[in-house]
Amino acid sequence: MNHRSPLGQFFDRHASAWTQTHGHLPVTDRPESGPASAGEHDLGQLWQPAARATADFANLAQALELELHPALADFYGQFYAGNPGFDAPFGAGELLQPWNEEDFEFLQENLIGHALMKQKLKQPPTWFIGVMADSDLMLVLDNSDGSVWLELPGQEPQTRVADSLAALFDGLSPRVVLPEPMAMEPERPGFWTRVKTMLGHLTGRR
Incomplete structure (x- = not known):
């Protein structure tokens, strides 16, 4: 499939790399069904991005009384998909994508929580789009200009890695690592667990 958007083009490269390396589409360990599901695998499900009508983030903008940079909808609003892994000059990680509509609603709740934390800390708003593998x-x-940064939860962005989403995708190489068998590594909690911990700090701050 040949998508024209920068994100769609990265998905094309990602699927091609998986097919060349493993002989099949990417694998996710997500157990629930979703529009991107494309078959079964011993370690989960095969997936490919499923285009959707562009998602509306107006409710998020209204809840935060904030004008959102259009890059947020460009990133999260085009597809249902698994989380594609990447290698980059700044490290390895995975991009986040909504798997189904329930997941998209959960994502928006967490984006709001993240933004409220930034407000409480008197920091400029940012939107998480991925997680690094080893940290x-x-x-x-960055909501002000759509640039992409590395950020430690609770702190201001520390390293600028791309001027835009398009520039980010240009610098990423697909990572084609199969999921671990069901036992997840307890010492490396999943991304959403880390987000919940981060947001828990918000309510605990004075």
Whole structure:
């Protein structure tokens, strides 16, 4: 499938790399069904991005009384998909994507929680779009100009890695690592667990 958007083009490269390396589409360990499901695998499900009508983030903008940079909808609003892994000059990680509509609603709730934390800390708003593999750093969009940064939860962005989403995707190489068998590594909690912990700090701050 040949998508014309920068994100769609990265999905094309990602699927091609998986097919060349493993002989099949990417694998996710997500157990629930979703529009991107494309078959079964011993370690989960095969997936390919499923285009959707562009998602509306107006409710998020209204809840936060904030004008959102259009890059946020460009990233999260085009597809249902698994989380594609990447290698980059700044490290390895995975991009986040909504798997189904329930997941998209959960995503928006967490984006609001993240933004409220930034407001409480009197920091400029950012939007998480990925997680790094070997650290607690997140990949985030700067709401002011759509640039992409590395950010430690609770802190301001620390390293600018791309001027835009298109520039980010140009610099990423697909990562084609199969999921671990069901036992997840307890010492490396999943991204959403880390987000919940981060947001828990918000309510605990004075």
